[in-house]
Amino acid sequence: MLIQLAEDLPAYFYDVFVTRFDFWLVFGIGAQLVFGSRFILQWIASERAGKSVMPLSFWFLSIIGGLMTLVYGFVRREPVIIIGQGLSTFIYLRNLALIFRERRRARRA
Template identity: 55%
Template sequence: MFDGLIAWFQIVFVDQFDWWVVWGLAAQFMFMMRFVVQWVASERAKRSIVPIPFWFFSIGGGLMLLTYAIEQQDPVFILGQSLGLLIYLRNVWLIFAERRAAARPEGDAAT
């Protein structure tokens, strides 16, 4: 049993190691950083918040993971990252629309 586990680790972590694995690991790190950013911001504020960098890490990590999923031809991963990217982009759009509206002079209606 132990030999089988060692063989599995050899196949997964050594034999398959290539540029795409490095890309996938970097993508996963980028995606993970959004949670670190959110956690640090919430700890500083002493309440749960979602800072804007969270969404940029989401977009960057999501794009990187999507390219990895496409290269790996994984339909579950491709669909999941595609939907996530739409949500992240929409959130950034809403944030900047709110900022534009707040920056308009009082009484200046949007057309």
């Protein structure tokens, strides 16, 4: 079983990354890179502050990467991605709304 899996692995990767190579694969990989970059940004910001922080740009990258991944999910007809990113993007937008509301309150005070 394990030997068969090892023999099938190159064919699997060829099918996934070569046979299915198109604009949407590149778009999906780009979406994941944008989405994943938010963690690197958050890590750098936290290291600089010496504590865990969540910069505003984290939420913007979350929204952009989430929407890109959602588009990819619709094009590829992936219900798991559509459900996950649809809900997540709503949560990112809500967090941004709460941040801006708090900033407006702080300015008035």
